Amino acid sequence: MSHDDFPLPDYDQLPLSDLRHRIRSLDEDDLRRVRDHERDHGHRVPVLQLLDARLDELANGAEPSGGDQRNAPGVTHSQRQNPISPAHSPADHTPLRHGVHDQTRSR
Numbered sequence: 001m002s003h004d005d006f007p008l009p010d011y012d013q014l015p016l017s018d019l020r021h022r023i024r025s026l027d028e029d030d031l032r033r034v035r036d037h038e039r040d041h042g043h044r045v046p047v048l049q050l051l052d053a054r055l056d057e058l059a060n061g062a063e064p065s066g067g068d069q070r071n072a073p074g075v076t077h078s079q080r081q082n083p084i085s086p087a088h089s090p091a092d093h094t095p096l097r098h099g100v101h102d103q104t105r106s107r
């Protein structure tokens with residue numbers, strides 16, 4: 001399956017909170033494709049539980065919400081990176097060790 005044929009663009013970068021909303025527009029066939037992809041590649045248990053719960057909703061009469069996933073906004077956040085580097089760190093303020101001569105470097 002090519003990336004263009006997959007029902008959810010940027011699927012592998014979607015956090016669970018976004019995925020919960022994005023799958024509501026998928027029909028049962030597309031949802032099964034997403035679940036099969038997840039089972040074969042990521043196998044994240046919370047994602048599989050979410051997909052299975054939505055499949056159960058569709059089997060019990062729920063309708064897809066409509067909309068075209070190709071028009072959905074892209075992933076706006078990536079993995080968090082620490083914006084603080086050693087250059088921003090304060091000077092070394094390691095407490096002095098008391099009682100052990102010459103074990104603490106001079107300041």
